[in-house]
Amino acid sequence: MTHLNELTLAEARDGLKAKDFSATDLAKAHLSAIEAARGLNAYLLETPERALQMAEVADTKIASGEARPLEGLPLGVKDLFCTHGVTTTAGSRILEGFQPHYESAVTHNLWRDGAVMLGKLNLDEFAMGSSNETSAYGDVVSPWRRQENGALSDTKLVPGGSSGGSAAAVAAHLCLGATATDTGGSIRQPAAFTGTVGIKPTYGRCSRWGTVAYASSLDQAGPIARTVRDCAILLGSMSGPDARDTTCADLPVPDFEAAVARGVKGLTIGIPKEYRVEGMSAEIQALWDKGAAMLKDAGATVREISLPHTRYALPAYYIVAPAEASSNLARYDGVRYGLRVPGKDIAGMYENTRAAGFGREVKRRIMIGTYVLSAGYYDAYYVRAQKIRTLIKRDFEEAYASGIDAILTPATPSAAFGIGEKGSSDPVEMYLQDVFTITVNMAGLPGISVPAGLDAQGLPLGLQLIGRPFDEETLFAAAQVIETAAGRTKLPAAWWA
Amino acid sequence: MTVPVNPKKLIKGGLHDWEVVIGMEIHAQVTSRSKLFSGASTEFGGEPNDHVSLVDAAMPGMLPVINEECVAQAVRTGLGLKARINHRSVFDRKNYFYPDLPQGYQISQFKDPIVGEGEVLVDLVDGESITVGIERLHLEQDAGKSLHDQNPTQSFVDLNRSGVALMEIVSRPDLRSSEEARAYVTKLRTILRYLGTCDGDMEKGSLRADVNVSVRKPGDPLGTRCEIKNVNSIRFIGQAIEVEARRQIAIIEDGGTISQETRLFDPGKGETRSMRSKEEAHDYRYFPDPDLLPLEFDQAYVDALAEGLPELPDAKKARFIESYGLSPYDAGVLIAERASADYFEAVAKGRDGKAAANWVINELFGRLNKEGHSIETSPVSADQLGAIVDLIGEGVISGKIAKDLFEVVWSEGGDPRALVESRGMRQVTDTGAIEAAVDEIIAKNPDKVQQAREKPTLLGWFVGQTMKATGGKANPAAVNALLKAKLGIE
Numbered sequence: 001m002t003h004l005n006e007l008t009l010a011e012a013r014d015g016l017k018a019k020d021f022s023a024t025d026l027a028k029a030h031l032s033a034i035e036a037a038r039g040l041n042a043y044l045l046e047t048p049e050r051a052l053q054m055a056e057v058a059d060t061k062i063a064s065g066e067a068r069p070l071e072g073l074p075l076g077v078k079d080l081f082c083t084h085g086v087t088t089t090a091g092s093r094i095l096e097g098f099q100p101h102y103e104s105a106v107t108h109n110l111w112r113d114g115a116v117m118l119g120k121l122n123l124d125e126f127a128m129g130s131s132n133e134t135s136a137y138g139d140v141v142s143p144w145r146r147q148e149n150g151a152l153s154d155t156k157l158v159p160g161g162s163s164g165g166s167a168a169a170v171a172a173h174l175c176l177g178a179t180a181t182d183t184g185g186s187i188r189q190p191a192a193f194t195g196t197v198g199i200k201p202t203y204g205r206c207s208r209w210g211t212v213a214y215a216s217s218l219d220q221a222g223p224i225a226r227t228v229r230d231c232a233i234l235l236g237s238m239s240g241p242d243a244r245d246t247t248c249a250d251l252p253v254p255d256f257e258a259a260v261a262r263g264v265k266g267l268t269i270g271i272p273k274e275y276r277v278e279g280m281s282a283e284i285q286a287l288w289d290k291g292a293a294m295l296k297d298a299g300a301t302v303r304e305i306s307l308p309h310t311r312y313a314l315p316a317y318y319i320v321a322p323a324e325a326s327s328n329l330a331r332y333d334g335v336r337y338g339l340r341v342p343g344k345d346i347a348g349m350y351e352n353t354r355a356a357g358f359g360r361e362v363k364r365r366i367m368i369g370t371y372v373l374s375a376g377y378y379d380a381y382y383v384r385a386q387k388i389r390t391l392i393k394r395d396f397e398e399a400y401a402s403g404i405d406a407i408l409t410p411a412t413p414s415a416a417f418g419i420g421e422k423g424s425s426d427p428v429e430m431y432l433q434d435v436f437t438i439t440v441n442m443a444g445l446p447g448i449s450v451p452a453g454l455d456a457q458g459l460p461l462g463l464q465l466i467g468r469p470f471d472e473e474t475l476f477a478a479a480q481v482i483e484t485a486a487g488r489t490k491l492p493a494a495w496w497a
Numbered sequence: 498m499t500v501p502v503n504p505k506k507l508i509k510g511g512l513h514d515w516e517v518v519i520g521m522e523i524h525a526q527v528t529s530r531s532k533l534f535s536g537a538s539t540e541f542g543g544e545p546n547d548h549v550s551l552v553d554a555a556m557p558g559m560l561p562v563i564n565e566e567c568v569a570q571a572v573r574t575g576l577g578l579k580a581r582i583n584h585r586s587v588f589d590r591k592n593y594f595y596p597d598l599p600q601g602y603q604i605s606q607f608k609d610p611i612v613g614e615g616e617v618l619v620d621l622v623d624g625e626s627i628t629v630g631i632e633r634l635h636l637e638q639d640a641g642k643s644l645h646d647q648n649p650t651q652s653f654v655d656l657n658r659s660g661v662a663l664m665e666i667v668s669r670p671d672l673r674s675s676e677e678a679r680a681y682v683t684k685l686r687t688i689l690r691y692l693g694t695c696d697g698d699m700e701k702g703s704l705r706a707d708v709n710v711s712v713r714k715p716g717d718p719l720g721t722r723c724e725i726k727n728v729n730s731i732r733f734i735g736q737a738i739e740v741e742a743r744r745q746i747a748i749i750e751d752g753g754t755i756s757q758e759t760r761l762f763d764p765g766k767g768e769t770r771s772m773r774s775k776e777e778a779h780d781y782r783y784f785p786d787p788d789l790l791p792l793e794f795d796q797a798y799v800d801a802l803a804e805g806l807p808e809l810p811d812a813k814k815a816r817f818i819e820s821y822g823l824s825p826y827d828a829g830v831l832i833a834e835r836a837s838a839d840y841f842e843a844v845a846k847g848r849d850g851k852a853a854a855n856w857v858i859n860e861l862f863g864r865l866n867k868e869g870h871s872i873e874t875s876p877v878s879a880d881q882l883g884a885i886v887d888l889i890g891e892g893v894i895s896g897k898i899a900k901d902l903f904e905v906v907w908s909e910g911g912d913p914r915a916l917v918e919s920r921g922m923r924q925v926t927d928t929g930a931i932e933a934a935v936d937e938i939i940a941k942n943p944d945k946v947q948q949a950r951e952k953p954t955l956l957g958w959f960v961g962q963t964m965k966a967t968g969g970k971a972n973p974a975a976v977n978a979l980l981k982a983k984l985g986i987e
Binding site: 081082088090095098100101102104208209210211212213215216217243244245246247323324326327329330331333335336337346347350370373374375378382 | 551554555556557558559560561562563590592594596599600601602652654780782783784787788789790
C-alpha cells in the first residue's frame, strides 16, 4: 500500500475521518520520511515533539467527533512565518536562534483548524532568490533529477525559490502541504520546478501579520501542495480578514474546495502574446499550447490578448521590491534581537552586525533599494517604477474588462537547473526566472502554478493561470482541468532516502 | 503673504538694523490613550519599556494599524487652525538608523499631509495682533529614548515613547521677533488645549519646537536660516531666537556668511551650538509606507468632528467682549485657559460681567498666582465668588468688606452669604444708625466742620471717621450723602 505520507492532503483527511489510520500514524510516517530525507536540506528545523503532541490532540478530536477542517494533517511551514516559541530565521544568520513570542496569522489559522506542524522549511534568505541558494543554512536539493540516457543524473538540481524548502518537502512527501510566500514568483516557480501546485492568492487574501516582510506591497502567503484540491483546502484555512494587517481584505473566504470541480465551460482564457518572450524554448511553447488545448477541450474559449507593458515588469520589480526591502530590513540592527556583532560605537555595531548577518543577495538588494530611494534618484527610479506598476495593472484590468476570465502563461522559462548553474556571475540571469510570475505580484492578482508535463529530461514543467482580483475560485477550477488532463507528475523513486 | 516691516521690531546691529525672520515646526503630542500605530499605552512615566507592543519594538512581521482617534485629533486640530483638511493623505517612511528608532524608519507624512494651509491669529501685549500662516500639519511617530547614564560602557533604550503620535505643525516664516514667536506658541498651545488634542505640557515634552531663524536687511530676500532643534519651553524659544539672531548678525557684519545647519540651544550658556551642517544632513529616503493604505475620509466625517468642536479662543474672546462688555485685554486674559474662561462664565452668569471679570482677574488670579494654585484647584469656587459679587450688588456688603469676605472664603471656605451674617459683616444701610454716628462726629469736631465747609475735600476725613465708628460696615454711598447734607457741602 501507499505510505501514509504519499497520500494527498484530501485523501489523508478522508482516511482520518474514516479512521483508516490515526493522526499519530500520519505524523509518524512524515517524521520518519523527514529524517530519511535530511540530505535534501528541506527542513531547517524539525519539531517532532510538537507534531506528535498536536497529532494526539487531533486524534482526541476525531474520536469525539469534533474534527476541525484540517484535523491531524501534517504540514511544513516556510521559515518566514513567525511561530510562537519555535525558532524563526527567515533563512538568515541575522535571525539565528530568534524565537518569536507570537504566531503569524497564517499559521495561527492553520493550527486553529487542526493542522499539525512538522517543522520549519528552508528558503532563500529573507525570501530573496529563485533557487534557494541564498539561504544562510545551505541549499535545498530538489528531489527531482534529470533523466540522462535512461538513467538518473547525479547532478543536484535546485527546487526553485524562494519557497524551495516548501516545494521540495511537498514533492518529496515530507509533508502533505506547506505554507509558502510569493513576492515575485516564490510560490509558483518552485512549484513548477518540483511538479507541485502552488497558488499566490490575491494581495490581501492572506494576512501578512507575523510573516517576516521582504517587500510589503508584493508579499503574499499561499500554499504549495501536491494537488489543486489540496491547495484549495489549505488556502481556505490560511486566508481571511485580519484587522492587524490594514492591507488584508475584509472579505469572506469562499469555499475554494467547492470551486475545484466547477470546470471551465463558458470561460474565456486569454493567451498574452507578450509572454512569448525572445528565446523561449520550443518545449515551453509546446507546453503552453497543450495547456490551451486542454482548457479548450474542457469547454473554454481561448483567445489571444495583449498585455503591452509586460516587458517593463521585471525592471520595475527590481526597483520596488529592493526599495521596500531596504527599509523593511532596517530593523535587523543588532539592538533588540537576533545577531549582534560588537563595534567600537553604535555605527560600528550596526555595520559589523549587518555585514556578518546578511548574505550577498540580501546586501545587494538593500544596496539597490537604498540607491533608488536616495535623493535625486527617487523620481527617476521609484516613482517611474510605480507608474509602470499602474500601467501593468491597467493592462490586466483591460483584459478582464474585455471578457477574459483567466490568463494562461508558462510558469517559468525553463525546467529546474542545477545548483550553482545560474546567477553566480550575473544576478540578472537568476532574476529572469521570474519573468512570467512577477507581473502578477505587481498587479496584486492571484496566480496559480500547476504541473502540465515533463521536459525532455524528465523534469516537471508548470503552467500559470492568472485570475481577476479575489477570484481564486476560477483559478482552482481551471487548474484542476489541466491537472486532470495532464495527469499528476510522478516523482522518481526516492533516491535520497 | 508678505509681512510688512515693522521698524519697532528690528534689531540694532553695529552697522544698521536687521529684521529677524522666524518660522516654527511645533511637535505636539496627540492626546490619545494609545499610540499612533499600536495599542500600547501613551501614559507618561512608568518603568522603562513598560508601554511597548510588538509593533513598537519592531519585531519581525509586525504591522502598523492606524489609531483612528489620532486621526480625529489631527482633523480637529486642523479645524481649530482654520486649515484645509485633506481627505486623502499618505503615510511615508523616513529612513534612518538610531537605537531609539526600532523600525529603522519613522512613519510620518511627507508629500501628502492630513492638514494643509491654515492660520493662527496672535495677540501681542501692546494690543497689536498678527496672523501667522500655517503651512501644514502632519501625523508622525515619536521615537524612543536613549539612556546614557545607566551603565559606564553601554547605552540603554526606553521605548515607552516609541510610536506615540505627534502632530508636526509647520508655520510659515511669518514671525518677526522673539516676542511674536513666544506669543505664537502660547496661542497655539491655547488652541490645542481648548481642542483637547494636546495637553501642551512642555515639561513632559508634549510640546516641542524646532525654530528656524534667519536675519536680513529690511526689504532684502530671506537670509540663510539655521534650525534650532527641540526647544522645550516658551521662555527658551524667546532666548534661543535672540541669541541666534545676534550670532548671525555678528557673523554677517563681520563679513562672514551664514551656513545652513541644525543647531542646539544651551540655556545654561545662553548660546546655540552647531549640531550638523547641511552636508551632514541625512538622506531620509522617504517613500510611501507600503504597510499602510492612504488615509481617506469624506467631508461628512470632517463635518461631524467640526460639530463636536468646543468654542475656540478667538470666538470666545469676541463673545466675552460683546456679551459681557469686557475690554479686549480682560477678555484675552480670561480666555487664555479654557478652565479660566469657564470659571469666569460661571461667575458672570446672571451677574454684571465687568464686575465678575474684575473679581476673577484681580482678586482671584492674583491670589492663585501668589499661592501657586491653578484655576482647577482654586479654594474659592465660582459659586462662592458669584455669591460675593451678588452681595456687593445687593448692597449687603461694600467692596472693601467683600475683600475681607473673599479672604475668609479663601482660607476657611463656607457659604459667603451665611458668613456675612455669622460674622456680622453686613454693611449698615440703616440711615438712622449712620446718622447717629455722623451726628456724633460732627458734634465732637466743630473745627473740622468749619474747615470742611471751606474746603470740601475734607469730606474724606469725615467719611473715614464714620466708617471707623461703624466698624467699616456703613454703606459708603449713604455715609457720603448724609455727610454732604449735614455739612452743607455740594
